[in-house]
Amino acid sequence: MRREPLRALALFAALAAVVFVLPAFVNDFRAQQFAYVGIYLVALTGLNILTGYAGQISLGHGAFMAIGGYTASILMIDHGVRDIATIPLAIIVTGIAGVLFGLPAARLSGLYLALATFAIAVAAPATIKRFEGFTGGGTGVNLFGIPELTASDAPLQLFGFELDFNNWIYYLSWTIAIAGYVLAWLILRGRTGRAFRAVRDSEIAAVSSGISLTRTKVLAFGISAAYAGAAGALFAVATAFVNPDTFPVTLSIFLLVGIVVSGIGSLQGLVAGAVFIVFMPLWAQTVSKSPGAPFVVYGGVLIVLVLVLPGGVAGLIASARRLTRRRQDFPKP
Amino acid sequence: MAALLSVEEITLRFGGIVALDGVSFEVEAGHIAGLIGPNGAGKTTAFNVITRLYAPDQGRLEFDGRSLLETPAHRIAEHGIARTFQNVNLFTSMSVLENVLVGGHRLGRGTGEKEARAMLEYVGLGVRAGDLAASLPYGLQKRVEIARALAAKPRLLLLDEPAGGLNHEGVEELGDFILRLRDDHELTVLLVEHHMGLVMRISDHVNVLGSGRKIAGGTPADVRANPDVIEAYLGSEAGP
Numbered sequence A: 001m002r003r004e005p006l007r008a009l010a011l012f013a014a015l016a017a018v019v020f021v022l023p024a025f026v027n028d029f030r031a032q033q034f035a036y037v038g039i040y041l042v043a044l045t046g047l048n049i050l051t052g053y054a055g056q057i058s059l060g061h062g063a064f065m066a067i068g069g070y071t072a073s074i075l076m077i078d079h080g081v082r083d084i085a086t087i088p089l090a091i092i093v094t095g096i097a098g099v100l101f102g103l104p105a106a107r108l109s110g111l112y113l114a115l116a117t118f119a120i121a122v123a124a125p126a127t128i129k130r131f132e133g134f135t136g137g138g139t140g141v142n143l144f145g146i147p148e149l150t151a152s153d154a155p156l157q158l159f160g161f162e163l164d165f166n167n168w169i170y171y172l173s174w175t176i177a178i179a180g181y182v183l184a185w186l187i188l189r190g191r192t193g194r195a196f197r198a199v200r201d202s203e204i205a206a207v208s209s210g211i212s213l214t215r216t217k218v219l220a221f222g223i224s225a226a227y228a229g230a231a232g233a234l235f236a237v238a239t240a241f242v243n244p245d246t247f248p249v250t251l252s253i254f255l256l257v258g259i260v261v262s263g264i265g266s267l268q269g270l271v272a273g274a275v276f277i278v279f280m281p282l283w284a285q286t287v288s289k290s291p292g293a294p295f296v297v298y299g300g301v302l303i304v305l306v307l308v309l310p311g312g313v314a315g316l317i318a319s320a321r322r323l324t325r326r327r328q329d330f331p332k333p
Numbered sequence B: 001m002a003a004l005l006s007v008e009e010i011t012l013r014f015g016g017i018v019a020l021d022g023v024s025f026e027v028e029a030g031h032i033a034g035l036i037g038p039n040g041a042g043k044t045t046a047f048n049v050i051t052r053l054y055a056p057d058q059g060r061l062e063f064d065g066r067s068l069l070e071t072p073a074h075r076i077a078e079h080g081i082a083r084t085f086q087n088v089n090l091f092t093s094m095s096v097l098e099n100v101l102v103g104g105h106r107l108g109r110g111t112g113e114k115e116a117r118a119m120l121e122y123v124g125l126g127v128r129a130g131d132l133a134a135s136l137p138y139g140l141q142k143r144v145e146i147a148r149a150l151a152a153k154p155r156l157l158l159l160d161e162p163a164g165g166l167n168h169e170g171v172e173e174l175g176d177f178i179l180r181l182r183d184d185h186e187l188t189v190l191l192v193e194h195h196m197g198l199v200m201r202i203s204d205h206v207n208v209l210g211s212g213r214k215i216a217g218g219t220p221a222d223v224r225a226n227p228d229v230i231e232a233y234l235g236s237e238a239g240p
C-alpha cells in the first residue's frame, strides 16, 4: 500500500533533478524556451484547478496573466521593486481579482460562464490601453532600462552558482512551477480538492452534503487566478516587456488547449501541456513555411491528439499504469 | 412527542403546474415515516423543499422547532438533515470512499478516512471502497448514497426510492436495513418508496400525496383502508 506514493515521490524527485541539471546540457536559447515551459506550467496548474477540478470553464485566463504581468512591470518600473519580489505581490493582486470576478461568475455555468470569462479576455487589451497613465497604454512597459532589478546587468550569484539572465529566469520559473505544483497537489488531495470535484460532478449532491457552491467556486477562481498572476509576472520578467498584445485573446485559448492536452482534472500531464504550448507552434513552423500552413498543422495535430488521447496525456499515463500494475490484494483498512 | 419535522401548508408552483398544493405533514422523532403517492404526486419536490433546493411559494417549514426557510441549502446538512436522490446523484469521478468522505464535509477537516471506511463496512460496501462509484450496479450506488448521507451524521434521513434497482429479496433486506439504520444511528427517516409492502411493513406513519395534495395520513393500516388512497392509485400500476 505504501509503495505507490513512494514511487510517485521518487519519480517526482527524478523529474525535478532533470529540471535542475537541464540548463547545463542545452544552449541559452533552449534554456529560455524551457523557462517558458515552466511559466506555462504555473498557469496551466492554476487553470486546471479551476476548470479541470472545480469544473468551471475559463476562456479568460490570459486576462489574469495580464493583471499579474502588469502588476510586476509597474512595480519594477515605477517603484523599483526587484523582479523576484514582484511575484508575491502579483499573486495577491491577481488572486483578489479572481475572487472579485468569481463572486458574480459563481452564479453562471456552462456556456454563460464561458462567455463571461471570454469577455474579460476580449476586454483586457482595450482596458489596458484605456488606463494609459498607469499601464503605458499601447506602448506598454519596457523593463530593459532597469537591468539592476533583474539578472540582465550582471550574472546573479546564488548559492555559489553564477546565473546569467536566461538561467536566472529558468530557475526562477521552475522553482515557482514546482512549488506551485506541490501546493496544488496538497490542496487537491484533501477536503478542499474533494469539494471542488464534488461541485464539478454534481452541484445538488454537493450542496446537500454541506458544500457551498458560491464559496467553493469563488475559492477556485481566486486560487486559479493567483497562479495565472504568478505566471503573468514571470512572463513579464522573462520578456522584460509587456504591452496589451502580450496577453491577447488567443493566449486564453492556448491555455485551455494546454489543459486539454494535459488531461482535464489531473496534474500528471501538465508538463506535456506546457511543452505543447511552447514548442508546438515552433514545430508547426518548421513543417511548412507557406502562409497559414503552420496554423493548419497546429490545428491538425490538436484534432488528432484529442481524438487519439481523449483523456489527454494524463489519461495516457493512467492507462499505461493500469496495464503495468500488478493486481493488488484488497487494500488494508 | 413533538414533531422533529413539520411541513405546513407548503405550496410550490412550477409555472402553471402546482407541484405542491398546501401540503402539511409532520414527522415525529424516531419514526420511520412513509411518503407515498403515484408518479408526479410531488414526493421528490417535497424532499427538494425540505432540503431547501426549492423555495416554496407559501407555507412554513420547521425542523426541531426552528424555521428552515432562511437556511441556505448548503447549511441543511449542518442542521442534521441528509438525503439520497431518486435518480442517483453520485460524484461519478470519485471512488466510493471519496463519495462518503464528501458526505462528511460538514464535520470539517478532522473527520477522515477511518470513519468513512467504517461507514462503508456498516452498509456492506467495505471491499468496494476503492472502486469508482459509477462502476457499481445501480442498487449498490443507492447504497453508496445512503453511506454518504450517513457520513454527515444526520438526525433526519430522507430516502427517495431507495429500493430502485433491487430485486424482491433486495427489497426485503432493505427494509430490515432501514430499521437497523434508524436504531443504530438514532435516526428519523422519511421514506419515499413505491414498494408498498416495504413502506407498510416498516413505517410508523404514512402520508399520501396525490397531484400535489395531501390526501391521507395515518398508520399503515389506516392508509391502506382509506378509499381516497385507493382512488388515487386507481389506474396506476402500483396499488397500496
Ligand SMILES: Nc1ncnc2c1ncn2[C@@H]1O[C@H](COP(=O)(O)OP(=O)(O)O)[C@@H](O)[C@H]1O
Pocket: B014, B017, B018, B019, B037, B038, B039, B040, B041, B042, B043, B044, B045, B046
Ligand atoms: N424542476 C421542475 N420543473 C418543473 N416541473 C417540475 C420540476 N420538478 C418537478 N416538477 C413537476 O412537479 C410534479 C411533481 O413531481 P415530483 O415531485 O418529481 O413527483 P414524484 O416524486 O412524486 O413522482 C410533476 O408534475 C413534475 O413534472
Ligand SMILES: [Mg+2]
Pocket: B043, B044, B045, B086
Ligand atoms: Mg420522485
